[in-house]
Amino acid sequence: MSDIIQLLPDHVANQIAAGEVVQRPASVVKELLENAIDAGATNIKLLLKDAGKTLIQVIDDGKGMSVTDARMCFERHATSKIKKAEDLFNLGTKGFRGEALASIAAIAHVELKTKEEHQELGTCIKIEGSKVISQDVINTAKGTSIAVKNLFYNIPARRNFLKSDTVETRHIVDEFLRVVLAHPNIAFLLHHNNNEVYHLKSTNLRKRIVAVFGTKMNEKLVPIDEQTDILNITGFVAKPEFSKRKRGEQFFFVNDRFIKSSYLNHAVVNAFDGLLEQGTHPSYFLYLKVPNHTIDINIHPTKTEIKFDNEKALYAMLRATVKHSLGQYSIAPVLDFERDATLDTSYHQTKNTSSASVPKVLVDPDFNPFKEAKQSEIRFPFKREQKNEQWESLYTSVLTSDDKQEELFTENEDKVQKTFQIQRKYVMSLIKSGVVLIHQSLAHQRILYEEFLESITVKEANSQQLLFPVKISFSSQEIEMIYTIKTELENAGFSFDEFTKDSVTIKGIPVSVTESKITIILEELLSDINLEVPDTSFSHFDVMAKSFAKTLAIKTGTKLSEKEQEALVNDLFSCKEPNISPFGKSTFKTLTLNEIDNLFNS
Structure with a gap:
């Protein structure tokens, strides 16, 4: 039998390693930013095109690399961070993965420009698919610039698995924020498609978080x-x-x-x-x-x-x-056994040392308990300040005729209760063949989902104008996201007054939304959109309708009146798809009389 085990070529091994290192453009961003920080950079620029699919470029003013290091950094298992195995357990740097740049170079077009501070000229190396195309001496600034172009150009299957530009950009921004929050002393700049997204100056931690x-x-x-x-x-x-x-x-x-x-x-x-x-x-x-x-x-x-x-x-x-x-900081209650007891008394009382005032009791001097009087003339020794209360009227129903008393206990067949709430979670409704058990929250989600989807896509939603516009603060990334779906939000009933870099002013909201829930709704919506945003415009509508429905639906534990229960049942079965929630869960289950009988016969 012939031998079948063989060593992989380097370019294939690099592509396999790239699967571990480079899962998406954000992985490249993380590796390059960390290398720039380890190089001692004080200013780092991140330039992106098409969510990193076309270009990821990191420019730093760090110490740069020599000619030999510039060539060696693209070799597998090459690193300046560790020299022996024990170093793996005492690492004080970030980027030390030996196959990182080699893996990136295996699946993209890479251009490296670098120069050390004491050198007059720098080095420029171009690599495509692990193959060095050129190496030249150039005039460049101190530090390093690495441009990664056409990511996964030679692995189309991996490129096809990438998500939409919105999703991939979100992953990149997440990695970017994790780095900038860890290093407030470094200035960062992020550009996407020639638009400035973040411009962060060197500062302290608190100011970096606020920025x-x-x-x-x-x-x-x-x-x-x-x-x-x-x-x-x-x-x-x-x-x-x-x-x-x-x-x-x-x-x-x-x-x-x-x-x-x-x-x-x-x-x-x-x-x-x-x-x-x-x-x-x-x-x-x-x-x-x-x-x-x-x-x-x-x-x-x-x-x-x-x-x-x-x-x-x-x-x-x-x-x-x-x-x-x-x-x-007086956020949570604490026990203080050394507290001055006088603090429990008001300052005004302590200063004037006056006793508490005695409440006055008004007495009727003409009251005579031995005087005979009619029922309607009964008086009491203490005067009531509210003269027109006529509390006796509360008892008039007891003094009515016997016929009216009998009506209280006579069951009216037209008023038989048809719905019942169970554990403030389910609504049971009677039907001819048995009973229907409805999950109140999931059912309400389905009702709201279809209402919002119709409002957004088919008819113009009703909007209620706020007496005082509400200003809500968001991060610049969230503001940009809200602005991109502004038209859809307006179709849903929102009305905007002003957009700034870190806030949005809302002057109108959908009729079904209360003012106190505006922030919650928008936060939930942004979170849901972040999870996945397909490229079709209808998907924006769908995600929005689902998010609104999930946020505004009645929750488990909410007590419903009999009328509210009946309205929920009627609205649910008026829906186009009443049997499932917007997220694919069953909204109700039916139990026939035979199924109920079998529960007791088994």
């Missing part, structure tokens, strides 16, 4: 600062009243590296115990500093998950620190 998420974020933040032998915690948490329905503004950084940790997230949520509304999540920006040898960052390919040596201690310290800060 990213809008000026209103400043009033939401509560500072966190705790220094211990094994852990230093700094950063901010948002006040409980600004908690969100989604977990978009939750950031953990360990040694300036963004991580995801459900375990540490539980510690923060635990610190907010009793302060959050049900179904909401706290926002936080927390920076942990631990010794490098106490963590392992190699347990996940994207290095967003970390293994800690002493997780339980970190959990307890993080929870206690957040809870202490919330109490220190």
Whole structure:
């Protein structure tokens, strides 16, 4: 039998490695930004075209590379960050993956320009599909510029799996924000299709957070600062009243590296115990500093998950620190055993040392309990200030004729209750063949979904004008997203007055929406759109109608009157597709009399 095992060619091995390193354009952005930071850059520019599919270019003013390093950085397993295996467990840098640039060069057209500070001329290298096309000496600025063009040009199957430009841009912005929030001392610039998206100057952490998420974020933040032998915690948490329905503004950084940790997230949520509304999540920006040898960052390919040596201690310290800060800034109630007891008394009373005033009782001097009087002339010794209350009228129904009393207990067949609410979750309706059990929340979602979809796509929705326009703050990315769907929102009944870089003013809302829910609705909508946005315009309408329906539908635990129950049943079965919710779940189940009988006969 002939031998069948063989070594892969380098260009094939690089393409396979690229599958681990480069999942989408955002992966390239992450690698290049981290390399720029490790190079000591103070200014970093990120230029994109077509959500990174056509161009991803990162320009930095770091230390640059020599001619040899410029060529070596595209070789597999080449890195300047580690020299022996033990270095993997004591890493203080970000980009150290040996196959990163080699993998990127295997699936794109790459152009590298770099120059060290003490050199007069720099180096320009062009690579296509792992093959070096040219290497020249050029005149360029200090630092490095890497342009990645036509990503996945030689792997069309991978390119076809990429999502729409909107979705891919969102992933890139997510990676970009994780880097800029970890390094507020570095200036960043992000351009997409020649439009400036972010222009962030070198600043402190608080100002960087406000610059990213809008000026209103400043009033939401509560500072966190705790220094211990094994852990230093700094950063901010948002006040409980600004908690969100989604977990978009939750950031953990360990040694300036963004991580995801459900375990540490539980510690923060635990610190907010009793302060959050049900179904909401706290926002936080927390920076942990631990010794490098106490963590392992190699347990996940994207290095967003970390293994800690002493997780339980970190959990307890993080929870206690957040809870202490919330109490220190009067966000959460705290016990203070050294409180001055005089503080429990009002300042006015303490200063004047006057006793509390005695309430006056008005007595009727003409009252005589021994005087005979008719029932209608009965008087009481204490005068009532409200003279026209005529409370006796409450009892007139008891003094009516016997015929009227009998009507209270006579069952009227026309008023037999046909619907019943079960555990404030289901509505049971009687039908000839048995009963129908309706999930009230899912049924209401279906009703609202069809109403909104018809309003947005077929007829002009009714809008109610607000007496005072409402100004809502969002991040610049969210403002841009709202502006792109402005027409669809107006079709749904919203009316806008002004758009700024970090806020939007609303002067009209759909009739079915209350003013108090405007922010919640828009936040939910942006989150739903972020999950997936196909390119067709109808999909925008569909996502919007689903989001509105999910947010505004009655929730489990809501008590419904008999009329509300009947209206829900009638509206549901007037829908085009009453049997499923907008998200594919059953809205009702039918039980026939035979099925009910079988429950007792089995």
